[in-house]
Structure formats: C-alpha cells, structure tokens
Amino acid sequence: MKKMTRMVRAASVALTAAGCLAVAGLSAPAFAADPAGNNGTVKVDATPFDSAPDNEPHVGCPFQIDFYGFDEGPLYAKVTFTGQAPTGDGVVLRTDRVFIGGDAAGGGTDVDAQRTYTLGSQLPRLGAPHPVQGYHVKLTIEADGSQGADTKHKVFWVTDCRPS
Structure with a gap:
C-alpha cells in the first residue's frame, strides 16, 4: 500500500511539473502565425459593396465575391x-480565375480579392426563376496553395437580373 501511495505521489508531482512547463510554453513548439493550408474564406456580397466579411444569401445584379485570409504567393482561385436546384441544377453559368495571393493570410477580415459579377445574360439558361426567390446559384471556389481540400462552396439566390 505504501509503495502504491509513493507511486501516486510521484505521478502527481510529474504531472504538476509538466503542467507548469506547458503554462510557461516550454513543453510544446510554437505554431506559426500564418500556417499554410486551406485557411481562406469566401463571402457573397450584395450592393452596396463593403469590406465586412458577411455573407448575403440573397443578392441582385451585380453582386460581389469577396476572398479573405488566403496565403501569399502566386495563388489563384x-x-x-452553376445552377442549383430548384433552378437549373448543374448548368454551368460562368467560370473565372481570380488572383488571391497578394499578401500573407491575415485572418477572416483580411481582404485578398473582390470581384464583381453580373449573371444576367446567363441566368435564363436555368429556366424559369423561382417566383419569390429568383435563381438558385452555387458558387464553387478551387483555391491554389491549399493543403488537403482546396474547394469551397456557397449557395445563394440571385434576383432582379435582366439580360444585358
């Protein structure tokens, strides 16, 4: 019994010492402030355009896609x-390439790119709009420089677009 008590005390002392070292930052390596990877965010922005990282699921024409917190380098998205059910499921409306690597990843409010789009001439290919919501559109972003999954998605409604 005494041997077991000594072992419990020794283990307790060892755990306490390890905890003190961890609090002092000595037991674990420091992490980089800007870890490489799939750390960017994409937001859909309605007019008036701003730099606030909010997502607006109902937009008119034009609308803007905002890119936040992507890594620095020769990186593009x-x-x-594409159309999303219930309007034109899977019909590709438009593709684009956007430079997103202008600066180091600065978090969720660091704007890396903003691109304005008008899909007015492409939307009729989706068929009739929903009578209240408009056209349901899926945005897919494939970002260079990601570790692991490089794809991000947003689904939103587009209204008040007239063919140009």
Missing part, C-alpha cells in the same frame, strides 16, 4: 457558378 478558379471560380465556377
């Missing part, structure tokens, strides 16, 4: 708009 492939942008694809």
